[in-house]
Structure formats: structure tokens, C-alpha cells
Amino acid sequence: MEQSYDLKEVGKRIRKIRISLGLSMEEFAKKIDEKAKSGTVSNWETGKNLPNNERLKKIADLGNINVEYLLSGNPFDNLSIEEQNKFIESQVESYLLAEFKEKHYPQLESFLEVPGNFYVNQYKLNSEDKKLLYNVAMALFGDREKNYPSDEQIKKEHEEVLHHIAQQRKS
Incomplete structure (x- = not known):
């Protein structure tokens, strides 16, 4: 059973990671994937869509958080x-x-x-x-x-x- 997430809230967490790293959307996109563009990051941050699993993992790693926390926003999910x-x-x-x-x-x-x-x-x-x-x-x-x-x-x-x-x- 697939879980649904609040895409706008996930987008806010992605944006927070990008801003905390001091990166533009273009720079952030390149850190995630060579094919990603600033428009792709914009779509994530505005909640239009979610990154795929591979990209979610890279974003979570950059933010030093778990993918589960990135998606849910529940601090408990960021604990081992x-x-x-x-x-x-x-x-x-x-x-x-x-x-x-x-x-x-x-x-x-x-x-x-x-x-x-x-x-x-x-x-x-x-x-x-x-x-x-x-x-x-x-x-x-x-x-x-x-x-x-x-x-x-x-x-x-x-x-x-x-x-x-x-x-x-x-x-």
C-alpha cells in the first residue's frame, strides 16, 4: 500500500536543505543528478511532484536526514x-x-x-x-x-x- 505525502511540505523540506547548503536551484540540481535542471528542483520545492527514489536518497543525504523524514516531516522518522x-x-x-x-x-x-x-x-x-x-x-x-x-x-x-x-x- 503506497503512502501519500503532502507534496508542498516535502517541497518545503527540500527547499530548506537547498538553502541551508547555500545553493541555487541549478547548483542543487547538479548535485542531485546530471539530468536534473533548476525547473525540476522548482517543481519539487513547489510540490508539483516528488523526486524519484534515487533522487530522494541523494537529497536526504545532502540534508543529513533519512528519506522517511524528508517525506513525512515526522522527527521520529529521522531516528535510527x-x-x-x-x-x-x-x-x-x-x-x-x-x-x-x-x-x-x-x-x-x-x-x-x-x-x-x-x-x-x-x-x-x-x-x-x-x-x-x-x-x-x-x-x-x-x-x-x-x-x-x-x-x-x-x-x-x-x-x-x-x-x-x-x-x-x-x-
Whole structure:
């Protein structure tokens, strides 16, 4: 199944490469292919048509990018498989750490913003009650010295929990 690309956007990326190299359309055409002319480059840059695969590869090489990125404009496509995997892994780690932080170190503000019911002594709080609870808590604790753990401390504890879970699975 052939993928369609926004020819005008591809053209803008080709133009950006040409301009970054400081080349005229004629000079750029000669770097790509002996048969290419400035009109050919103009057609690419204005989105009238796409270069063939061989020319796309040469343009991408000149721009020090992947052909996939040249066509899609998606920065993820300009990463190697290893870089993509590292990126995904870092995103998953960040998400899991944020979830850990939210569950193990909840902030009253976040807790009160969660949709759903919140009860105190079996009394369901409405939005005004939640605001009152927050204001009372701030009046009681607002001036105290902050002792919330740093992100590094939370990350270390999270890693310790993951290590402990891994050890339990091995046994």
C-alpha cells in the first residue's frame, strides 16, 4: 500500500536543505543528478511532484536526514531504530515514574482535582467543600518548611521498588 505525502511540505523540506547548503536551484540540481535542471528542483520545492527514489536518497543525504523524514516531516522518522527504542523507553520510564509519584506522593491539590467522589467521615464533599478543605489545609500547613522529596529521591525509591519486584519474580 503506497503512502501519500503532502507534496508542498516535502517541497518545503527540500527547499530548506537547498538553502541551508547555500545553493541555487541549478547548483542543487547538479548535485542531485546530471539530468536534473533548476525547473525540476522548482517543481519539487513547489510540490508539483516528488523526486524519484534515487533522487530522494541523494537529497536526504545532502540534508543529513533519512528519506522517511524528508517525506513525512515526522522527527521520529529521522531516528535510527536504536534511537527510537531509547526514546520510547524513556517515555515509558517517565510515565511510570509519574504514576509512582502520583500514587506514593500525592499532593492535596491533585487529589482534590480528581473527578469522582471524595468523602470525609462518610460525608460526600461537593466542589465548595473541597475548596474549603484545601483552604483549611493551606492555613494549617502553608507556612511550614517544605519536606516533599526531590525528583531524584523519588526516582531512587522507584528504582528500588522495581528492583525488589524483579528479585521477587526470580524467586
